[in-house]
Amino acid sequence: MDELIRELYGRPEPAPHAQTRVWRRITVRRRRRRLSWLAMIPATAAALALFLLIPREQPVDTGREILLTAATSAASATSRGTYWHVKKVYDGVRETDLWVTRQGGAWTAEQGRVTRVTGRSPFSMAGRDLSFDQIQALPSDPAELRERVAAMLPAGSRGLLADALGGLLWTKPSPPGVRAAAYRALADLPEVRYLGTATDDRGRDGEAFSFALPTGVRRTLIIDPATSQVLSSEDGTRSELVLTAGWTDQGPR
Structure with missing residues (x-):
């Protein structure tokens, strides 16, 4: 049909200036698109610059940072x-007190009854007696402390290293530098292992850490990093809540 029309009437001529109008419309549309993209460049660049300037959290070992704090x-x-004083509650029931002087004198109290400690030292490490002077003489360098404590452990008890270092934090009158070194050595x-935030039986908030004992169970300590105090200890068989350390x-009465 189209061929017949063209034979009868010839090829139709476009309207005057039709081609010019079409190209003008195409050019205008292209210019508008180009301008819209150009307008987006400053906004994109500004957003990119802002993204680069925003501080992003870097991955860190949270548990290690807490121990270092x-x-x-x-x-x-x-x-x-005058006295090193530790007050604890065992298994949520039995409350005890221990007072020790710098000269080695020691007293314990349970259910209100105060008794002088005689014979063995009130301090021990892995079952071995530890005197007040020995504790005071421990090094304040983390690597040296780790080596010294490891050497003090019985043969074949390498698995007690974390527990022995942990004991220097609250069960013994360790000097500030030694306690700091013990925390750094544990880190x-x-x-x-860092277990996250936790609450002890008295409702005190802290950070929980655990390590394995040679018996196969794990000991969990809850610490307050702001004060460096150990709040509680639990090993699956016994719990100790630390009220004072x-x-x-003020001595025993």
Whole structure:
């Protein structure tokens, strides 16, 4: 049909200036698209610059940082006082007190009854007696402390290293530098696991860490990194809630 029309009437001529109008419309549309893209460039560049300037959180070992924070707090703690005093609650029931002088005199109290400690030292490490002077002489360098404590452990008890270092944080009158070194040494032990924030039986908030014992169970400590104090200890068979651990001038009555 189209061929017949063209034979009868010839090829139709475009309207005057039709081609010019078509190209003008095409050019205008292209120019509009180009301008819209150009307008987006400053906004995109500004957004990219803002993204690059925003500080982004870097991945860190949270548990290690918490232990190092506790070490800093421990290093600045005071060691003034006449008595080293530790007050604990065992298994949520039995409350005990221990007072020790710098000369080695010691007293314990349970259910209100105060008794002088005689014979063995009130401190021990892996079942071995540890004197007050031995504790005071421990090094304040983390690597040296780790080596010294490892050498003090019985043969074949390498698995007790984390527990022995942990004991220097609260069960013994360790000098501030030694407690700080113990925290830093624990931060470098791969067997020490960070469990996250936790609350002890008294409702105190802290950070929980655990490590394996040779018996196969794990000991969990809840610490307050701001004060460097150990709040509680639990190993699946026994729990200890620490109410007080530090130096004081108030002795047993």
